[in-house]
Amino acid sequence: MGPLPRTVELFYDVLSPYSWLGFEILCRYKNIWNVDLQLRPTSIAGVMKNSGNKPPALLPLKAKYMTNDIKLLGQHFQVPIQMPKDFFSVILEKGSLSAMRFLTAVNLEHPEMLEKVSRELWMRVWSRDEDITEPQSILAAAEKAGMSTEGARALLEKISTSQMKNQLKETTEAACRYGVSHF
Template sequence: MGPVPRTLELFYDVLSPYSWLGFEILCRYQNIWNINLQLRPSFLGGIMKDSGNKAPALIPRKAQYMANDIKVLRQHVQVPIQFPKDFFSVILEKGSLSAMRFLTAVNLEHPEVLENVSRELWMRVWSRDEDITQPQSILAAAEKAGMSAEQAQGLLEKSSTSKVKNQLKETTEAACRYGAFGLPITVAHVDGQTHMVFGSDRMELLAYLLGEKWMGPVPPAVNARL
């Protein structure tokens, strides 16, 4: 019997492109490292407000850097990520609250499909420049991820309940207690200690904390399948 897997919590919001990159990297490593990856849908807007932080897009030089950064990371991480045409409308006006409530409902009722549904929502907003705020958009993502129309509709209805709203709030507050000032954050529980790692570009450090081997954002076992 081998060592007990270490728990990793990934707090993310599909509005965050860097959350997508971190998500894909950890999903690739979840069967390579000795870890138990727990996905934690959170609300980025609540974390930004709680921490007093500002979105990089609101600072011109950061926004320019981010646009170039995403282009390079698209190739480096091998994720089909690109900026929405009307970036400010998508990020600052429409937001992701409905989508994150839906993912919270998925996590409560059908956690086995949370990874796939999350990925489809990212694909919509950060690859195909499609909506993630309207009910039909969320249902389309869920069905493409493998859920039946009946299942998806049921979860959409549950996403407006107090139970789901409170769960999303609690998960977001948990991220804040860990010290989040943006997303993604990965929280590693190792040998009785808790380590919070911010962003998608600190995975080599995360590997060090876990005592695991870092083989780049696309490890050889995954690269062979792409």
């Protein structure tokens, strides 16, 4: 009998390419590493606000480094990641709030689908340069991940409820209590 699995909580936002890389590595090796992986959809905007940090893309040297780093890490870990063509619009203007509330709803009501739906949202924004903010985009991601249209629509209707807003806020606050300042 081997050791009991260790619990690893991954706080993430689909706007973060580094979160995607960490997500894929943890999902890929969780059984080998004997890890009980707990996916925790989080608001990167909330983390940045709490920590006073600026997104790396707003700092010229970090932005330059990040562009090359993401490309190399994607190749190394075989994750099909590339920068969106209109990076600032996608990342800084549109954001991911609706997508992260949707993932919060998935986590609460269909946790078995969270990994697949999260991956599909990352694929949309970081691989295929597609939208993740419009309701039809979120539905398309959920359906491509294997959710039924009816099930996805039911969850989408819940993203503006106080329950989903509060749950995402609580998870983000938990990440901040751990000392997360960016991801």
